[in-house]
Amino acid sequence: MKLATLRNGDRDGQLLIVSRDLKKAIQAKSAPTMQLALDNWNTVAPRLEEEYKDLNNGNTNAAFDFDEAACTSPLPRAVQWLDASAYVNHVQLVRQARGAEIPETFWTDPLMYQGGSDTFLAPHETIKMETTDWGIDMEAETAVILDDVEMGSKETLALSRVRLIMLVNDVSLRGLIPAELAKGFGFLQSKPSSSFSPVAVTPDELGSAWEDGKVKLPIHVDLNGKPLGRANAGVDMTFNFAKLISHAAKTRPLCAGTILGSGTISNKGKDGGPGKPIQEGGLGYSCLAEERMVETILTGKPTTPFMQFGDNVTIAMYDNDGKSIFGSINQTVEKYNPPA
């Protein structure tokens, strides 16, 4: 089943059911919003599935052309947004770029931060920032949306609570991160509003690509129309979603509608070291910080700038037939003028 949310002026939007090929959509009859569907998933999901079947089979005359640009993030706001850093390779490279080491425990104890879930950007919304001095970067990730998770759930139980899967752009302000990390209280100003793919899908839509709590497909990240990254989300994921959910629920339950991100997808190079740019035959990068790190290793300093006003990033994932699964995140950076 594929779901999306239509911008309709309400804060939580209108739940849409989207055809498997992303061409058509209908307003869901079984629940008005994504959150209300998740709040009552066991009763609502079977009815949504019926609507989804009718849509795919052409058995509805309420269908209209699906427009990704008319969507908000699947949850325009959520009760929780947790983001891990499960590709420890990414952490290692980013820290190296700052001249810092990672502790050995980072390979056994997941890194995860609590993100702001109140104001997600739409998939095609501009990223507005006062200044590019803050080091605007994308982070391309996979994420799951959960049903209720009991406190203390072990990994198998935890994984059974995954209801939907989508992509994320965890927008990051690299220049503000070191000071916030040093304070120890986590990211606040350095992680502005994230955006998510227009479409969230049930795990069965991924077929065998959803396995062992990982999405085993490449994530396509393009910067200004040129390929930046094709890292495989199923490779080098040190902690799978079973482990991540269980980690998050250790000391408290998680409410239905919780979004949990994988962290920036990052594959090691063939020699086990940092990957290469796509233009040089590598898999590239899911964020600019990694590219800058590799440049630092090779030349002593980074040459690729962070995102500038006018720069555009797209993030998408394709099935083995080359068809888009989630639609595209498509965002351009724009200058913001704060209120006086």
Added chain:
Amino acid sequence: MKLATLRNGDRDGQLLIVSRDLKKAIQAKSAPTMQLALDNWNTVAPRLEEEYKDLNNGNTNAAFDFDEAACTSPLPRAVQWLDASAYVNHVQLVRQARGAEIPETFWTDPLMYQGGSDTFLAPHETIKMETTDWGIDMEAETAVILDDVEMGSKETLALSRVRLIMLVNDVSLRGLIPAELAKGFGFLQSKPSSSFSPVAVTPDELGSAWEDGKVKLPIHVDLNGKPLGRANAGVDMTFNFAKLISHAAKTRPLCAGTILGSGTISNKGKDGGPGKPIQEGGLGYSCLAEERMVETILTGKPTTPFMQFGDNVTIAMYDNDGKSIFGSINQTVEKYNPPA
């Protein structure tokens, strides 16, 4: 105006209007839930005010006895829970207790973390934990609930967005904090579900006690029926709510329904050093970590244990006539058995 949320089986509960003396309540007609009231505050609040007047004047026959124990937290779940550490004295003492120094910037740049907002405990709900080895502690605080805040709002504009004020018990697991602080990603497992006072009030209800973005009244913290703390929330608050909101909104807007906490209320002693226990003529402590710190200074080691199974904490605040403003947080610690 005083508002609360009645547990009614729905995830967001039923919005109540509570009489000024906390004796009577009515189901709000103008909005079904607290979040929906906040989503449309400008149009809904005047109608809630009318209902509140009628209740206080006895002009309604729908009123029933107000029962704090039947309430969820004013927002049973929220789009955002941000918690500052605005009483830098608290941070200094807690860090001293761990043998760590605080950087000078902590006095000028607010500490704030993103907390989990998906599963708040009810004001009278037990605090269930697998083990007391995690060092279960209370943190008594004030908090504000905000309307929408524009990204980049300066302090005066930010403060104008405060819609409601309440109390918090920011339950903390002291034993898990040092490792999470060291990871830099903020608190996750070490900050389980928080709880809030049964009643949230508009700033005008505090009269002159709401001044300069601070609540200028003592917070009453009792442990097992004995006074633990009477620190004044208006004293030694290094950063007021204007500063805190503006800090939170620097790189992104905040959605209506955002909760922002002050951090543990902590007053310095008369000599500028750590305070004394109430039993020795001091103002006591809003968390056990501080008491243990003072013991460490005086005797070389802490003697007060963290909360044990069966221990009870209450948190309340009274006006100058001795009347409870927000009702009481009243929580007992209980053993939790996780799913197999």
